[in-house]
Each structure stands twice: as C-alpha cells, then as structure tokens.
Amino acid sequence: MKAISVLGSTGSIGTQTLEIVQEFPEQFRVVALTAGRNLGLLVEQIQRHSPEVVALADESLLKELEERLASLPADQKPQRQPELVGGPGGLNIAASWDTADLVVTGIVGCAGLLPTLAAIQAGKDLALANKETLIAAGPVVLPELRKSGSRLLPADSEHSAIFQCLQGTPWADNARLSTGVPTPGLRRIQLTASGGAFRDWATADLEKATVADATSHPNWSMGRKITVDSASLMNKGLEVIEAHYLFGLDYDHIEIVIHPQSIIHSMIELADSSVLAQLGWPDMKLPILYCMSWPSRLETPWRRLNLTEVGQLTFNKPDPAKYPCMELAYAAGRAGGTMPAVLNAANEEAVAQFLEERIHFLDIPDLIETACERHKSDRVDQPQLDDVLAVDQWARTAVREQVDRGTRRLPLTAMAA
Template sequence: MDISQSRILLLGSTGSIGTSALNCIRRFGSRFKVNGLAAGKRVDELISQIREFKPQNVYCADPRGAERIRNEFGSSVRVWGSLEEIVKETDCEIVLNSLVGAVGFRPTVAALELGRRVALANKESLVIGGDYIRSLLAKGKGELLPVDSEHSAILQCLSGVERSTVETIILTASGGPFRNLPVEGFESITPSQALNHPTWLMGPKITIDSSTLMNKGFEVIEAHHLFSLPYSRLRVWIHPQSIIHSLVEFHDGAIMAQLGLPDMELPIQYALGYPERLPIGGRRLSLPEIGRLEFADPDLGRFPCLKLCIEAGEAGGTAPAVVNAANEMAVEAFLNGMITFKQIAEIVAYSLHSHKPEPADCCEIIEETDRKIRKTVLNEFLSKR
C-alpha cells in the first residue's frame, strides 16, 4: 500500500451507496485502499468485491455466506462475527457507513470512539442517536462528514463561513413520485409505484421513505445535529428537478446554494476526499438544458410523515428513535403487501403519540426504545394480518 493512501472500511458495500462508493474508489485507486467490506445477504456480489478490492477484513450478515467466504479466501481474509467487531478490528482512517436502518447506529458510535473519520450515509445514526453522537464529537471523538447530498451541499455552502451569520438552512426534496397525485389516490398506491422514484436511484427502504417524505424528515433531524441549528430555522422546499441540493440563508438575506446533477457519487467523493475537492469526468450540469427550476412548500396534510418526524425532533430524547423504529416496521410491512401506503403514517403517528420521551443519553436506552416500539408495532398492527 502507498503510504499516502487512506484506508477505508465500507459498511453496506453491496447497497446503492456502497456500490457508488466503490466506483469512486476505483477512480482514485492511488488515493484509497479498501481494508474492510461489510454487507448483508448479497453474498455473490460481496464475493466479487472481495476478489477485486482484496480487503483484509469482511463481515457478512448471512451465516452461510460468511462460511462461503471463509472457504474461498482462507487465511487471506478475516471474517468477523459482527459489525462492531469489524469496525474495531479493521485498521483504517475512514469508515463509510452506508448501512440501512438502526443497525448502523452502533458501528457509527464504535468508529467515532476509535477516532475515525465517519463518512455517514446511515441517516438513522443521527436520527435515533444524534444527542449521544454529538456528545462524542464534543469530546474530540472522531470526525463526522455527511454523505447525504443535502447535508453535503450545506457543508459546502458553509465552507469558510462564520456560523453566527447563518439564519436558515433549506433542504430540498424532489417530492417523490406522488407529489401531484390527488390525496384520494393514496389509498391504492402499490409498492411498485412507490419504488419508482422520479430522479434518484436508491435502495427500496429509502425510496419508500422518499415517497412518504419521511426521508426528508430524517434529514431535517440530521441537519439539526450536524449544524447545531434549532428546528425553527430549518425549512424544506419541494424542488422536483433535484438540481439544487440545499441552500443556506444568511442574516443579510443572501442565499447560497449548491447545485449539481442528481448523482450520489459526488457527495460520496466529497466526503472521502475532504477537505480536498477531487476531480471527476463525465457529464456536467447545464442549466440552459434544464430550462427551469421549480420550488414549492411541502403539503404536510398529504405527507404527514414529514410533520411527524419534525415533531419527534422537537420533542427530542427517544422520540426520534420511536419514529424510526415504527417507520422501519411499517415500510417493511408495506413492501410485503401487509398494509397500505397511508397506514405507514398512521402507524408512525400512533407510536409517537403513545410514547413519553426520555433522555437518549446512552446506547442502551436508544436500543431498548427501538426494541420496544418494534414489538408494539408487531403486536398492535402486524401480527393479526
């Protein structure tokens, strides 16, 4: 390995963010070395990645897949038994966490406690454990850089800026596939319709979250923790073209925006190379080709998940963990044909309004809340179906 190479542990390597990250690493092979890969059940794809990138450390959530990897690669690869283990045992400078769901929280914490740079695409880490993660960062534990296009855009707009001059942060949302669908049509939305996102190519969970605007609610909570702004100074605009990724308004009325094509490789590359801006070829944004950029306020009546998420963020403590757990269960049930699209928000609302938040100041409280809410959703809504 070249002494100047940054060693990377990639969590969620076979997902949409993970495969995009590996594309970035291919482009800059002299800059980055993959020292660890972690994936779920796409074993064939993971094995292909191991052959190409030759990591020393691997985690596979599928026990049979893990055994296949041991048999094929022998002593050249160490196969770890948990995500926390591979984080703690992999020698690296950067942990790119692109896991989906609350399962990504503990690996984020472990990486920060080891002083690593965490390139964070796992938004649930900050949604359910933002207060705790901020306490780690305040103690000088590691470094956190966002991979979400919206938060990457905000970070770029704030480069070299005195934070006290920031008045408002505005996150943009495409509005998803149903922004123009009459509300009476929401009852009959199918999973295949909800998975057809108009501008972004993503995994199934985040695509459904984008169609309900829950994803944007999560991103508001993330922005609160990343940029230390109260919820009253965080706004959402619907922007169907997905060209402006976020905006920052300053106290003199000026607004700075970051623009780019809807391509996740750009924010991934920015987080990996930060503070350096690495070059990239390919297509460039042409505003004359786009023609026009449109904006609107979100309709919270039609998309209650956004409102519920912000409500949970303002309540603080364990409330965001409640929303996340209920939403994960509801989205899985919707994808499996067990509930309707509208019932996702109903399950989240019931869970949030039945819960009394408590301080989320340790991992155990956050995880116990997560377990309790999942059990409640299963018993109250899903077990009878």
C-alpha cells in the same frame, strides 16, 4: 493515499464508494469491508480490493465465504487473504480497524448504529450515510464525537450540500460539525425534496396508491424502503432531525422545499440574507467523493451540469395534508430524547408492513403517530445507548402488534385478491 473502511459494501452507498476507489486508485485504498448476505458480490469486491479484514453481519455465512475464497483459481485470488470476522462484534472490528483513515457508513437502519459508534470511539473520521446514527441516537453520538475528536462528514446529498456551502463562509469551523453548537452566521437551512412518487398526485388519489406506485421514484434509483420514504416525505423529515444535530439549528429554522428537478441539493441562508446553494446532477457519487477527498476536491471526468439543458428550476411548499409524515418528524424532533428513535423505528416497521402488502400506504403515518403518542409518557430526555436500543425494539413490536390487531386499509392488490 487514504485508507477506507466500507460498512455495507454490497449496498448502494458501498458499491458507489468502491467505484470511486477504482476511479482514483492513487488516492484511495480499501482496508475493510462489511456486508450482509450477498456473498457473490462480496467475493468480487475482495478480489478487486484485497482488504485486510472482511466482516459478515450473519456469522453463519463465514464458512461459506471462506470456502468460496479458497476455491478461487490461483490467478483470481486476492493479493492478500483477509481476516474474516462475523456478527455484531465482527462489524465493530471492521469499523474500528486500525489502519483505516475514513469509515464510510452505508449500513441501512439501526443495524448501522453500533459499528458507527465503534468507529467514533476508535477516533475514526466518518462519511455518514446512515441516517439513524443521528436521528435515533443523536444525544448519544454527539458526546462521543466530542470525546474522540472524530469528524463526521455528511454523505447524504442534502447535508453534503449544506456542508459544502458552509465551506464558503467566514465561519467554516469544521470542528463545530456535529457538536450541537450552532454555526455563527447561519440563519436558515432549506432542504430540497423531489416530492417522491406522488408529487403530481392529488391528495385524495393516495387512497389508490399501491406498492408499485410508491416504489417508482421519478428522479432516483434507490432501494424500496427509501423510495417509500421519499413518497411519504418521511425521508425529508428524518433529514430535518439529522440537520438539527449536524448543524445546530433549531427546528423553526430548518425548512423543506419541493424541488422537482433535484438539481439544487440544498441551500443555506446567512445572517445578511444571502442564500448559498450547491447544484449538480442527481448522483450520489458526488457527495460520497466529497467526504472521501475532503478537505480537497478531486477533478473528475463526470458529466458537467448544464443549466441550459435543465431549462428551469421550480420550487413549491410541501402540503402537510399530503405528507403527514413530515409533520410527525418535526414533532418528534422537537420532543427530542428517545422520541426520534421511536419515530424512526415505527416508520421502518410500518414501511416493511406496507411493502409486504399488509397495510395501505395511508396507514403508515397512522401507525407512526400511534407509536409516538404511546411513547410520550415513557420518553427519556437524556437517553443512553441502551435506552435508544430498547425503544427501537419496542416501537417495532408496537407497530407489528397494531397491524396484527387492527383492521386497516387494505392495499388494492389485496382487495382484488
């Protein structure tokens, strides 16, 4: 039985991970949970899984959590009372918990970076669903992985697809993953993208885009921030940077392909020109399960893929004029050093400003590009953790200040008001 620590247990990745644990109680058990502010759901998870330790990002909520657990009727109390810890230090304790075999990193944004590093330094294997770990801090994380011997297994559907395809090659040396060493025989990676909320919009019509439009994904049910990233294709640009660090290919050999059906989750081209693809219904539970069960595969009762039901698979090149964030991500990746951290933080802040309806959707790439341009003279080529954290905060502040200073395009709802 594999012992699992779940970072971000009340979020999308965390709840799906715990659903898998429930479906396979003889394969997995939960030893650690971390969460933000959703105490109601967290208490239910503690009741169901009886973890050894629970960490709250907001330390001020620890007393309330303790009171809620104490007030449960006797027949509803968890089998064990977990150790309760809080704040950044508490998250690190849960991430590096001694009895955990695998840490699922579902904390969104750079908030997940420090506990992920704590897990790596403790020698834990990771199911990585936190993009920022490699995007913002790849030069910091890769040496730590080599030092600790931790294995980093990609839980994103696209990178999981690449990883699964590589298992079918003669060069499936799993120790190479996340070392920055190119996989022999791997010529090209093709990351598939749904195209997001605006895939069927004309570029000129994006001037009319509202928050409601950008947060309506045609294929997936996701959080608002990632859905906006999908609409701008920034999510795919960030995945290009992540793929570079995971699989060691240079940026000229990592491509983005629009695939509206979201059935092929990504493809690899090998040295002999063969192309391997991983297919399945759009469901995040499959890549999460593969991380949890790897190197084995578990039989599931889940819906089987029927290609005759799908009917057709189509592919298109993404239009750089429609998706400028994609090109910004490639540029930041090629610049390297601290530039991807600035790109990621500037995007997070710009999307937050858009969701608050302070800027227009088309302002997002403008704000990101300005932050990256300003950072060029200060870019650190071989950053340490402190450098990454510093530029992350600088980029967020720079975007907020630019929004406060400038008169930018206003969302349609604001103009109507």
